Amino acid sequence: MLIDALVDLALGSHCVECGQPGRLACPACTAGLSTAGISVRPDPPPPGLVECWASGTYDGLLRRAVIGHKEDGLLGLSRLLGERLALAVRDGLHRTPGVASSTGVVLVPVPSRPGADRARGDDPLGRLVRIAARQLRAEGVDVRAMALLRSRGGVRDQAGLDARARTDNLAGSMRTHRRTVERLAVVSPRPRVVLCDDVLTTGATAREGQRALTASGVPVSFVAVVAAVERQLRPSRPVVGDPKAGGFLTS
Numbered sequence: 001m002l003i004d005a006l007v008d009l010a011l012g013s014h015c016v017e018c019g020q021p022g023r024l025a026c027p028a029c030t031a032g033l034s035t036a037g038i039s040v041r042p043d044p045p046p047p048g049l050v051e052c053w054a055s056g057t058y059d060g061l062l063r064r065a066v067i068g069h070k071e072d073g074l075l076g077l078s079r080l081l082g083e084r085l086a087l088a089v090r091d092g093l094h095r096t097p098g099v100a101s102s103t104g105v106v107l108v109p110v111p112s113r114p115g116a117d118r119a120r121g122d123d124p125l126g127r128l129v130r131i132a133a134r135q136l137r138a139e140g141v142d143v144r145a146m147a148l149l150r151s152r153g154g155v156r157d158q159a160g161l162d163a164r165a166r167t168d169n170l171a172g173s174m175r176t177h178r179r180t181v182e183r184l185a186v187v188s189p190r191p192r193v194v195l196c197d198d199v200l201t202t203g204a205t206a207r208e209g210q211r212a213l214t215a216s217g218v219p220v221s222f223v224a225v226v227a228a229v230e231r232q233l234r235p236s237r238p239v240v241g242d243p244k245a246g247g248f249l250t251s
């Protein structure tokens, strides 16, 4: 397309999935993404983990886009990923039992390890959560993004750790930011809190965020992520609709 060619001339960029010159996520690859969120469940699930919603599985364009955005600072992917997160939140709001009846929605990013983002001078997940909130507000949802969680430090990189090791590594690693929690009580007395992350793997990170929020009197309605790692999932309910969802997801 002409517009892609012009973008490419300006930026010298190409699609992170298929390599076609032009946008970082070309129209053809973007068109292949699911238009409905999926209910996902890590296998084994961390005990007590709330329902989790993803915009798709962590492969293809979504995987490359998440990595390019987080590791390589490809800001041109922020909008796509923020809108994918919004899709997961939207489906969670509509389809998680018992969620739809309360008031304002608050999107809470899981915190990165101390120093991890500072070293990059960046806040990639926070950016996606803000874009998702903006998108949902434009659709009429009463929603705001609030960074309620902090990392305590002393947490190793999770890469290469199995589910049990991740849980041990993360236990007690998050806390809430007291002043922000106090502000939440003022701006949204009975919020629907949605814990947000880019990728759901074993669920250990989400469960630790849920624990820290609950301990501060902030119950979590559900978890929303851009993408969920497929090998970690198992069927949570019978598959409905989307045949692309396969046997382990519900659409």
Ligand SMILES: [Zn+2]
Pocket (backbone or CB within 6 Å): 015, 016, 017, 018, 019, 020, 025, 026, 027, 028, 029, 030
């Ligand atoms: Zn492409």
